Amino acid sequence: MFKELINLLKQKDLSNQNLDKCEETLKIGSEMFTDAIKAFREGGPDSLADNVLLRDETINRSERDIRRKILTHLSVSDKIDFGANLTIVSIIIDIERIGDYTKNIADLALLHAEPLNVGKFEEDLKKLEDTVRHFFDYTLNAFHNDDRKEAKKVTSEYKKLSWKCSQIKESLIMEDSGLKCGEAVSFALYLRFLKRIAAHLHNICTGVRNPFPTIGYKANVDDKKDEK
Numbered sequence: 001m002f003k004e005l006i007n008l009l010k011q012k013d014l015s016n017q018n019l020d021k022c023e024e025t026l027k028i029g030s031e032m033f034t035d036a037i038k039a040f041r042e043g044g045p046d047s048l049a050d051n052v053l054l055r056d057e058t059i060n061r062s063e064r065d066i067r068r069k070i071l072t073h074l075s076v077s078d079k080i081d082f083g084a085n086l087t088i089v090s091i092i093i094d095i096e097r098i099g100d101y102t103k104n105i106a107d108l109a110l111l112h113a114e115p116l117n118v119g120k121f122e123e124d125l126k127k128l129e130d131t132v133r134h135f136f137d138y139t140l141n142a143f144h145n146d147d148r149k150e151a152k153k154v155t156s157e158y159k160k161l162s163w164k165c166s167q168i169k170e171s172l173i174m175e176d177s178g179l180k181c182g183e184a185v186s187f188a189l190y191l192r193f194l195k196r197i198a199a200h201l202h203n204i205c206t207g208v209r210n211p212f213p214t215i216g217y218k219a220n221v222d223d224k225k226d227e228k
Contacts, residue, residue, distance in 0.1 A: 018066050018088050022095065023143055025062040026204070028055055029098045030136040033197065036102050037129060039109035040190070041116055052106035059099035066092045091143075091207050094200040101193045101200075108186055118187050119178050121168055125187075131161050132194055135201045142208045151205035158202040165195040 032052045039049040070085050108116075118125050135154050142151035169191055171177065172184050179187065 018069050021062055021066050021069075022088060022091055023140070025059050025092065025095050026098075026136075026140060026143065028059055028062075029095055029102060030140065032056065032059075032099065032102045033105075033132070033136060036105040036109065040105055040112065041129070043112075043115040044109070046110060049106040049109040053103055056099045056103040059096055063092050063096045087207050091204050094203045094207075098197050098200045101196045104193050105190065108190060112186065116186055116190070117179070117183055121171075121177075121187070124164065124168060128161060128164060128191075128194055131157065132198050132201075135198055139201045139204050142205055146208065148208065151208040154198075154202055154205040158198055161198050162195055165191045 032055050035048050036052045038044045138150045138153045141147055169188055172188055
């Protein structure tokens, strides 16, 4: 489905530009995430976090530019595929939200003079961070190559990540975590930001695998196609 939509869109120069801009913007989001994590978890310089905030503005400008180009495409094209264009709009919205949540992590980094200490949760947190990093790689590959297998790696693993984030947050509330108040609050916020970034990457991958009405949801797609 996604490949058919993309082939239709590529018939027009404006649509081709939109696809390239989406991919470029998602790469910026991935780079921002890496830098925000380094600033927050390793105590990187404030300039690193500040640079994340500046690049979020770049993502916002890209979203507005793509919206304008799609509106132009819908206005001038005599062969309009609304499903394809709506899919691209949905994807760029998810990318913009990824930028926002990554910016939130950078904001936390600027508030902390020292790297975040999460005590006994350190191993679990590192696994969550690595999973989200892999989600970025899978999503970029899925989007660039129309690779349903790469997309499925995200859509099939997201629920597990979401559950783990919720489990840790419940432990912070219900048990004695051994963390200082400020650390516990920052940790809880960080878990939410990681979960939301992963959720938007999940949505993008469903855009690769599903028709527009079921973006963000499990659809009745033929998973056997992923095995070819």
